[in-house]
Amino acid sequence: TKALGLRNQTYFTLQGFSHLAALQVFLFVGILFMFLITMTGNFLIIIVATADPALHTPMYYFLKNLAFIEICFTADIVPKLLVDLLLERKVISFSACALQLSFFILLLSCECFVLAAMAYDRYVAVCHPLHYTVRMNRRVCLHMVLTCWIAGIPFSIGLPSWLFSFPFCGSKDIDHFFCDIAPLLDLACSDTYLFKLLLLLATVVIILIPFALIAASYIQITHTILQMPSAEGRRKAFSTCAAHLVAVTLFCCTAGLVHLKPKFSLWANSRKLMALSYTVMTPMLNPIIYSLRNKEVKLALRKTLGRR
Numbered sequence: 001t002k003a004l005g006l007r008n009q010t011y012f013t014l015q016g017f018s019h020l021a022a023l024q025v026f027l028f029v030g031i032l033f034m035f036l037i038t039m040t041g042n043f044l045i046i047i048v049a050t051a052d053p054a055l056h057t058p059m060y061y062f063l064k065n066l067a068f069i070e071i072c073f074t075a076d077i078v079p080k081l082l083v084d085l086l087l088e089r090k091v092i093s094f095s096a097c098a099l100q101l102s103f104f105i106l107l108l109s110c111e112c113f114v115l116a117a118m119a120y121d122r123y124v125a126v127c128h129p130l131h132y133t134v135r136m137n138r139r140v141c142l143h144m145v146l147t148c149w150i151a152g153i154p155f156s157i158g159l160p161s162w163l164f165s166f167p168f169c170g171s172k173d174i175d176h177f178f179c180d181i182a183p184l185l186d187l188a189c190s191d192t193y194l195f196k197l198l199l200l201l202a203t204v205v206i207i208l209i210p211f212a213l214i215a216a217s218y219i220q221i222t223h224t225i226l227q228m229p230s231a232e233g234r235r236k237a238f239s240t241c242a243a244h245l246v247a248v249t250l251f252c253c254t255a256g257l258v259h260l261k262p263k264f265s266l267w268a269n270s271r272k273l274m275a276l277s278y279t280v281m282t283p284m285l286n287p288i289i290y291s292l293r294n295k296e297v298k299l300a301l302r303k304t305l306g307r308r
Helices: 002-010 018-051 058-086 094-127 129-135 138-151 153-163 181-185 193-226 231-260 267-292 295-307
Strands: 011-014 091-093
Touching: 011 094, 018 058, 018 267, 058 094, 058 138, 058 267, 091 094, 094 129, 094 138, 094 153, 094 181, 094 193, 094 231, 138 153, 153 181, 153 193, 181 193, 193 231, 231 267
Parallel strands: none
Antiparallel strands: 011 091
């Protein structure tokens, strides 16, 4: 009894997709398949963009960083999810849960900021092409990426530290497939009003501000493209932004819907599926979006694989 009581104090139970018991094997196979595609695709982007001098441009520098973030983001969540799909008891220790949440916040914020940096890169390329090489030199790109990583550190440390200082009473069952803030907050049995205010501020900084910057960039880009005299010029300018715009839509819309938590009656039943979309599907789709629609990447991929 004493050992059981100790376990209840130091472990959470992840409910995951327990409500879909008959589909556990199907989910395991599908998520494993997406995980392998995600890792392969993003590693290929990093290798190709590093190996081919033709891709040593700011756009592909940011794309390499985005691919690295997607690899870390997926590795933080999916392996544990795959293991839990095969086990009857889906436990995670307090320390492992806090660590997973910390990396999740850091990588989520970094991805949002990098997507905003990529939007700025496209804005300068389309709206100020004569100043592009000056504004987006190697030093500027390095500083932008470092800022993207550093900006998320305070929230990735502060939010989990404060959240895990609350007492968790009653059930230790997390109604999710990974340690996210909202389901953990439901288990806290003390006043969380101030924490929720900080969480709102973090959501604004991490998701809404980058999304607003991306929207502002694309308003300017669209205005500039529509003023171009030739249809061919408009088509080329738009094609350089299309892949990034699709990636932003996939990630920001699903992540934003989950973390802004609109009070829909069916929200509790759909939160896990929405989270699955931006934690598993979007990292898999990004390499496909950027490579299959991009002749430069496909050519560089054939050259790199041919040499090897």
